[in-house]
Amino acid sequence: MKVPARTDRACFPPPGYVTVYEFSLRAGLRFPPSSELIDILTICGVCLSQFSYRAMSIVMGLIVLFRDRGVVLSSECLSRMGRLFSDAQGRISFRSKWLDIRTRDPSKGWISNFFYVQNDWGLQEKWGKLKELPVPLHIGAEDLLRILKLPDLDALHYEVRYLSRYVDEEYLFKVGLSTQAGRSHA
Template identity: 90%
Template sequence: MKVPARSDRACFPPPGYVTVYEFSLRAGLRFPPAFGLIDILTIYGVCLSQFFYRVMSIVMGLIVLFIDRGVVLSSECLSRMGRLFSDAQRRISFRSKWLDIRTRDPSKGWISNFFYVQNDWGLQEKWGKLKELPIALHIGAEDLLRILKLPDLDALHYEVYYLSRYIYEEYLFKVGLSTQAGRSHAQMLKKSARVPEVVP
């Protein structure tokens, strides 16, 4: 980890480093980053520091939900559940008309609370232009139910409506993204089987 100087900017990390916001850790980001997150960032051509708290918490929540169900969140499944958008400053947000995803953004002064982490994962370091990917029309609701092993749409809506619980430390610990059990009852959760990482 490297602490930035007062003159440093979040969108211009030093070579070999990526910018990480303090709120991203509260949104479920852990290191090393989950494979699904690395894949999504690479495919969309953006970096970690472009994500608002809300989109980071949604993406990390979905990643944990999928891992907990024994699969890796793909960019196709993400595009089917919602869309990534960027504003004029290339900051990324998330919209979903199909699913009612509720999150609370507690971050204030987010642009000033950041630090640098050595980039050991080949992540994009500078802010990039979000690539507009087509919606994966070949993936329907029935496919998502099958992938996530859920009985019906009501069950899927329930999981996504309460998505914020999946970024709690005990769930991150359960799926192997965190080595710290943040709460006393975290040890009671059975750690999920490791999901094989697919080399692109």
């Protein structure tokens, strides 16, 4: 980890480092990043710091939900659940037509709360232009129910509506994304 100087900017990490916003940790990001997240970032051609809190919390929540059900979140399943899109500045967010996904956005001062982490995973370091994930026509709602071992769409809607619980430390630990199950009170 490297603490930025006051003059450093989040969009220009030092060579060999990636920028991480503090909100990404609250959204479920842990190190090393999950292989699913690395694949999604690589396929989309974007860096970690381009993900908004909403995108990070939804993607991490879905990764944990899928792992909790014994399966890996593929980019095809993610694109069936919703769509990653970018705003004019290049920040990535997530939209879903058929799922009511709610996230709690961070405080207003998030833009200055960042640090650098050595890039040991081959992640893109500079901001890139979002390449959309292809929407798989062969994966339908019934396929998602089967993959996640859920009885019906109501069960899927319930799981996704309360997706934020999947980024709690206990769930992250349960699926192997965190090494610490308890919270520090230091």
